[in-house]
Structure formats: C-alpha cells, structure tokens
Amino acid sequence: MSQHFSLPSSPLLSPGDFAGSPLSRVLRQPFLLGLFLPIQAGGWTPSTLPRTTSWTFDYNLALTRRAEELGFDLVFGLAQWASKGGYGGTTKYRETSLDSFIATAALAGATERILLISTLHILYGPWHPVHLAKFGATLDHIARGRWGINMVTGYAAREPAMFGMTKVEHDLRYEMAEVFASRLAQLWSSNENLTVDGPYWSMEDAFVTPKPRFGRPIMVNASGSAAGIRYGVRHSDIMFITSPAGNQLEDAVVSVPGHVAAIRTAAAAEGRQVRTIINPMILCRDTEREAIAYRDAIEAAADTEAVEGFAEHGRRGDAQAWRNQRRLHRAIGGNLHLVGAPEQIVEGFLKLRDAGVDGVQLTFYDFAPDLEHFAEKVLPLMYQAGLRLPDVPTAAASRQPAFAG
Template sequence: MNAPFKPAASPAGFAESPLAQALRQPLMLGLFLPIQKGGWSPSALPRTTSWEFDYNLDLTRTAEALGFDLVFGLSQWMPKGYYGSALEYREDSLDPFITVAAMSRATERIILISTIHVLYGPWHPLHLAKFGATLDHISGGRWGVNIVTGFEPGEAQMFGKPQIPHDSRYEMADEFTCFMEELWAAQDNLTSEGRHWKLDNAFVSPKSRFARPILVNAAGSEAGLSFAARHSDIVFITSPAGADIDKALVALPDYIAGIKRRGRALGRDLKVLINPMIVCKATDAEAQQYYDDIAGAADEAALDAIMRRYGSADTKTWGAHDRARRAVGGNVQIIGSPETVANRLADLKAAGCDGVQIAFFDFAPDLAYFGETVLPALKTMGLRL
C-alpha cells in the first residue's frame, strides 16, 4: 500500500457498543450455530439439530433470551459427496453472511458473527467494506466478520483457482483488511494501491456508530496469529493439545498468554474465545453415557474424511486432535453434570479464555438444559453478570 496503514478504532473503545457490553462479562458466552447439516458431530444418534434457517433463528433467539453475547456461523465450500457419508454429513449448509444478515432484524441485542473466506471468488475489499457497513448500520453495530483465508485446497478449486500458499494467504488477507479498515475510517474518497488490490476515489457509507464492524480471526499459525494481533478484536482459537479438556487446560495458559502478548506489542487488547462441545446431563455418569452413545453411532466414512481433510491441508491448528473425538466434535470437550460443566468453564476462564463459543449435539434441548442448569451456576460463581 502506498501510505502507512491507518486502522479504524475498535468498537470495543465505545462504552455503549454491543462489543464493549459483551466484554463486561467475566466470561463471554457464544453459540456456534449448526448452519451445516450435522453440526460438528457426524453421528446417527437421533436429535433435533437442523441446518435450516428457522431452527437456527430459534436457537439465536433462545440464546439471546438467556443472555448469550454472540452467535457465530461457520463457512464452508464443499463439493457434493465430500464426506462420503451415509448421513450426508454437511451436504446442506447455509451461508453465514446471508444468514446473520437475515437474523439482524429478528433479534435485538445479540452480536452476529459471519465467517467469510475473503480470498475466494470475486471479493474485493470495497465490496465487503460496503456490505459490512450496511449490515453494521442495520444491526446497530452488532455485526462482525470472522476473516478466514481457507486451508482446504478443494474449496479453492471450486472457484477454479489453485490453493495459495499458507503465509501468502495471510499477506493477502492483511492487505484486504487494511483496505477495509481504511475505507471504514475514511471521511473522504480514498485512493490507494497494494500488491493485490487498488482503490481509486473509493468511499464507503454509512459510517458505523462505533468506528467499524467487529473483527474476528480464527488462527493458530504464526502468520495467522500475527494477522489477528494486527486486526482482530477477538481471536477464535483451537486447543493446541487436542479436545481432551485436561490436556487442553495444561497447554492453554502459555498459548493464550503468547497471543495476548502479540496484541499488547501492537497496543491492542486481544480477547480469546474457544469452542467447547458441551455434553451435559444430570450426573457425570449420565453425561458420559450420552457422549458414548453419540460416539458409538459415528459415521465412519465421515470421520475418515474429516481426518483426511486435516491431514492433507496446511492448517496449523488441528494436529493434536484425534479421530476418536471427532464423532462428537469441538475444539475442547466438556462432559459432565451441570456442576462439572460450570467448573470446567471456570477452568477455561482461569486458563486465559475470555469467552466460549459453545456447540451441542442436540442443540435445542441441550441449549435449554444449559440455560436451566449451568447458567445459574455460572452466575453464582461470578462468571456471568
């Protein structure tokens, strides 16, 4: 770019912004919406979970009523039959950008995060800056974007393009995001030229009440974490020690401290979210049986495809995650009674997590049970206001 990068201020700096209000919570609560068939669990055990919009809107409204701070949607570009699954695992999926745009007028308070592969297809920074500014205005500052670069070669192929090398993807994403931030901040027409994109008398309106939309990044590599430190309000992490909660809790403190040091070196206060899969019943034994039933009904072909996907791509975040736990899913897994679940969430907070982005197996009833049993315990423990 032909001028020093001048980022827009973070919405976290505005006391009345939805992000600042969420950050007042000792432990932020998010819901990882199952907008793809099967959610995170390629299991045939019967359940209500659905990828369809009305189901996910109902989940979002329930989460909002329970006081959750945000919801989050995954993005995927997969060819038909990718998982080879008898369950047709993830054969149907909604686009998260369109989904949360529709939800923005059907909700009032909850933050809505879209995952977007900014390097796929014909995206230009001006497009997403304009679309994001519009949705930020419609939602009252509740929209954010999880910027991802795409680790799956087959996804890039769907757009007729070869996979871009890992660090080059983040160099491109950095330029893309710099342009967006400058467009959101600019009070006059902007002309600038980078290695991959250029602007000529470009302008974006409306301007956000809170400087810009919320920026999120799902990262684990050196290049990804450097990008997150430069741009993100929230960093969405994967456990570097796998999904076993005990192993994760050993590894997470140093890992998260390193991420936050990167932010402080740039004068930025990064917040960290992790994705626990919560399997909760009245007793630890009942919860373990529920977990075993889910895993016991695994679609083996889908599990094989999941492991091939992580093994063949250049993602840096899933190397320690084993096949046996993928039938249930999650970055970390919390299995137990409401008391056990609440204590494990407290452990994640103590390890440095500022929030959790929760997934369930049977979303609607499991979310309701969480609200009835775990949420009161979190409030008693001082983790929720």
Template sequence: MSVRDRAGLAEPAQPQDFPDSPLSRVLRQPLLLGVFLPLQTGGWSQSTLPRGTDWTFDYNRALTQQAEKFGFDIAFGLSQWLPKGGFGGETHYRENFLDPFVSAIALASATESILLLGTVHVLYGPWHPLHLAKFLATADHISGGRFGANIVTGYADTEPAMFGQLKPEHDKRYAMADEFVAVCKDLWAGEDNLTFHGEHYSLQEAYASPRPKYGRPILVSASGSPAGFAFAGRNSDLVFISSPAGENIDRALEALPAHVEKVKQAARDQGREVRVVINPTVVSAPTSAEAHARYQAIMDHADLGAIGAFTDRHTAGDSQSWLEHSARGRAVGGHLHIVGSPEEVADKLHRLHETGIDGVQLTFYDYQPELDFFGTQIVPLLEEAGLRKSVTNP
C-alpha cells in the same frame, strides 16, 4: 511495519473504544458465551445417534433467539466450500450448508442484543475490499452495531479450485488478508475518496458509505499459526483458537496457558488487546453418570465414513486446528469436550477461564434441548461463580 503504516492508510476507532457499543457491553462479561450455530447438515458432530439438530434457517433463528434469552453474547457460523455430498457417510455430513454471512445479516432482524458474526473467505473469487467495506457497514447499520466478520483465508486446495484459483502459500494468504483488511479500515475511517495501489489490491477514487456506527464493524479471526496470530493481533477484536492438546479437557487445561499467551502477546506487540475464545462441545445431564453415558452413546454411533473424509481433508491442508484431535473425537465434535453434571461443567468452564480464555463458543449434539439445559441449569451456576453477570444487570 504493517501494510497500513507503509501505505499511509487510515485506522478507524475500534468498537470497544465506544462505551455504549454492543461489543463494549459484551466485553464487560467475565466469560463470554457464544453459540456456534449448526448451519450445516450434522452440525458439528459426526454421529448417527438420533437427534433433532437441523441446518435450516428457521431452526437456527430459533436457536439464536433461545441463546439470546439466556444472555448469550455471540451467535456465529462456519463457512466451508464442499463438493456434492459434503463429507458423506451415513449422515451426509455437511451436505447442506447455509452461508453464515448472509444468515447472520438475516438474524439481525430477529434479535435485539446478541452479537452476530458472519464468516467470509476474503481470498476466494471476486471479493474486493470495497465490496466488504460496503457490505459490512450496511450490516452494521441493520444490526445496530452488533454485526461482525470472521475473516478467514482458507486452508484446503479444493476450495479455491472451485473458484478457478490456486491456493497461495500459508503466510502469503495472511499478507493478502492483511492488505485487504487495511484497505477496508481506511474506507471506514476515511473522510475522502481512497486511491490505493498495493501489492494485491487497487482502488481509484473509492468511497464507501454509510460509515459504521462505532468506528468499524467487529472483526474476528481464527488461527493456530504464528502468521495467523500476528494477523489477529493487528486486526481482530476476538480470536478463535483450537486446543493445542486435542479434545481432552485435562490435557487442554495444561497446554492452554502458554498457547493463549502467544495470542495475546501478538496483540500487545501491536499495542492492542484481544479476547481469546475457544470451542467446547458440552454434553451435560442431571448426573455425571448420565452425561458420560450420553457421551459414550454419541461415540458408539460414530459415522466413520464422514469422520474419515473429514480427517483426510484437514490433514491434507495446512490448517493447524485439528492436528492433535482424535478421529474418534470427531463423533462428538468441537475443539474440547466438556462432559458432566451442571456443577462439573461449570467447574471446568471456570478452570478454562483461569487459563486465560476469555470466552467459549459452545456446540451441542442435540441443540435445542441441550441449549435449554445449559441455559436453565448451568448459566445460573456461572453467575454464582462470578463468571457471568446477569442479563438484567450487565
């Protein structure tokens, strides 16, 4: 039995229950397209090969507008709490890091149609469900219903330690997050003040306004564990997963059908449906040979110091996301590597869709020129293949 059922908390309508909501519009696309914004130094790749990718807000605003021009559905940023210097290395990987929640709200005034997702660690520091319910409802109104939250619980001991906290064990973190979100939902749905005394959170005569435009804001989560899948099944509209077979696309294509089915079955067990999204890094060029040469050059310039620190941090925590990934593959970044000519990339995205994947959250090495290449050379091929509906005919 869920927290909501045990406590008698109200459940708001979902944004996809409204045919005119931004989420409903996006979900009519056969394959969702998202851009994973490089809000952090080094973006997603730990390589010293020269490029123009930048963590600044102006750069990310231009990227988001560029993605929107090509009909992308989602812009999304990572959240991570790191000590001075980030992961170090020659690139000072993730030394600077814009907050994705604040950045996504700011991007709402610079865009018109793209969904904007902000990541928030709900268990760190003084976060309370009443805070998030109010903040998200406000962002929902600012964006016209395009804003959503990626609810994460963290995995590394060092992050809660920054807030003077100890990391709860894995499944307890999801139980805490479940109660947190259940309270938020009641605040979005409730007609009256809420008094609630749960295992982790308490409220007395609490109320949050304004009410979201489409029932509640968009909710997403990312996980690779059974507890995370169950949380997503109860709460999320979109679920971000990692490759269970590492970054190699051919191995991933074999492993993904069963993995995706676990995620979707967890939602069906709750009487819901979710869309599953994965993060490929795309390296493309006019010819396959050029693309593979570019891919090799990125790896040849691997920032081994940053890669080592990144790998140590992730293997020390209880995250499942990177267990099957090679350290060398971190030079390129992303959960999957899709390399080739535009035709080859479109074909691999089609094969990825056939595994049950509903969307891709794309990363690039040199963002602006590579996003432009993807939009002009690959998006038309996806439209021809029936994977995308034209932005002029959504």
C-alpha cells in the same frame, strides 16, 4: 514468494473503544458466552443418533432468539464449501449448509441484543475490499453495531478449485488478508476518495458511506499459526482459539496458557487487547454417568465413513491449529469435550478461565433440547461462580470513545 511492502497506519477505532457499543457491553462480562450455529447438516458431529439439530434457517433463528433470551453474548456461523456428498458416509456430513454471511445477516432484523458474527472466505472468488466495506457498513447499521465478521483465508486443499483458483501458500494468504483488512480500515475511516495501486487489490476514487456506527464492525479471527496470530492481533477484537493439545480438557489446560500468553504478548506489542474464546462441545446430563452414556451413544452411532472423510479433509489442508488433535472421541466433534454433570461443566469453564481463556463458543449434539438443559442446569451455576453477570444495557448508544472525557 511474499512481497515486502508497507501499509499506512490507520487511526480507526475498534467498537470496543466506544463506551456505548454493543461490543463494549459484551466485554464487561467476566466470561464471554457464545453459541456456534449448526447451519451445516450434521452440525459438529457425524452421528446417526436421533436429534432435532437442523441446518435450516428457521431452526437456527429459533436457537438465536433463545440464546438472546438467555443472555448469550454472540452467535457465530462457520463457512465451508463442500462438494456433492459432503464429507461422505450415510449422513453425507455437511453436504448441505447455509451461507454464513447471508444467514447471519438475516438474523439482524430478528434480534435486538446479541452479537452476530459472519464468516467469509475473503480470498475465494472476486471479493474486493470495496465490496465488503460497503456490505459491512450496511449490516453494521441494520444490526445497530451488533454485526461482525470472521475473515478467513481458506485452509482447505480442494475449496479454491471450486472458484477456478489454485491454493495460495499459507503465510502469503495472511499477507493478503493484512492488505485486505487495512484497505477496509481506510475505506471505513476516510472522508475522502481512496486511490491505491495494489498490492493485490487496486482502487480508484473509492469511497464508502455511511460509515460504521462505532469505528468499524466487530472483527473476529480464527487462527493458530504465527502468521495468523500476527494478523489477528492487529485487526481483531476477539480471537477464536483451539487447544494446541487436542480435545481433552486435562490436556488443554496445560497447553492453552502458553498459547494465550503468546497472543496477549503479540497484541500488547501492537498496543491492543484481544479477547480469546474456545469451542467446547457440551455433553451435559444431570449426572456424570448419564452424560458419559450420552457421549457413548453418540459415538456408537457414529457415521465412521464421514468421521474419516472429515479427518482427511483436515489432513489435506494446512490449518496449523488442529494439527495435534487426538483421535480419542473424534466423532464427537468440537475442539474441546466437556462431558459431565452441570457442576462439572462449570468447573471446566473455570479451568479454562484460569488458563487464560476469555470465553467459550458452545456447540451441542442435539442443539435445541441440550441448550434448554444448559439454560436450566448450567447457566445458573455460571452466575453463582462469577463467570456471568446480569446484563446491564448500555445507556444511549454513545459514539464517543470509551476513553473520551
């Protein structure tokens, strides 16, 4: 049963409130452009069709550096805890994966401009707000304000048992996340010791310095439930959304506007503005016929046992954002499928923008060569369509709020 309690309101500013922050620079783009890093074996697609995609750090470092060269705004790593064999099949889909928190942090010293978003299960194991406040402030300084975190509560049915825990009820998890995020805000903003007696986490004379460079690190949220949205609009700068109607674009552009409108309304009630991004799987070739043939080849080589194992993993969990996913082309992965010639991919982006989405977080099947094809054929069309602007570096990284005179 959820407890009822009040938390002190925090004066903590978002990095977006500072004109010179990396987040403010990114938010000046008409349409955000991110890359999901394949730090897990098999990426997003359990298929045996040959490809270069690799979970290794060197591969993902090269992808990140290339994305930065191309003007991408952010890279993002997911987090998961899979048992031996992963989700099954001959590929042992996602059995091997790098930790998102560590891997993304390691990119900080190897990059200059791109935002780096880690994912962390804050309710698994002995995580405490003081830990993450200190670690987060440290990474914020190493990355010079480019690091951020997607704090997740864990929807999977089996993962908590790895940590000797029982699964926490869905809405209670977000109540706990609200407390956790509020304690982080207090630790990042307070110039005095902090003593609190719960709920969930207590601390005595807790203090964190250095403070983050721009109020706090960048905060991202990924949830489609009512409880998750309430949490997200209070604490996040960017919300990673899914299509309520599944992976086909024609369905998404009908269902997404209402979903985005609900997020914006909830954010406005908190006096905040939150940007939304969605994950399309990009299968692009010079012609639509070639792109469809590429998709069909991936599906023909699908590791069907792994496809079903991953689907069962989702069914056993309580994530609400993926409940209406269709079985059509399920082996392809990703939340949306954009399949076609370069012009069709950009048309899809424009439809998503017109549906209210603020940007995309891309996945590919064969990441390195597919990213190069995207760079050569799709990215110039995005500039022509007004979806992207040339990156203008901020002047000195001012720590004055954007609204200050």
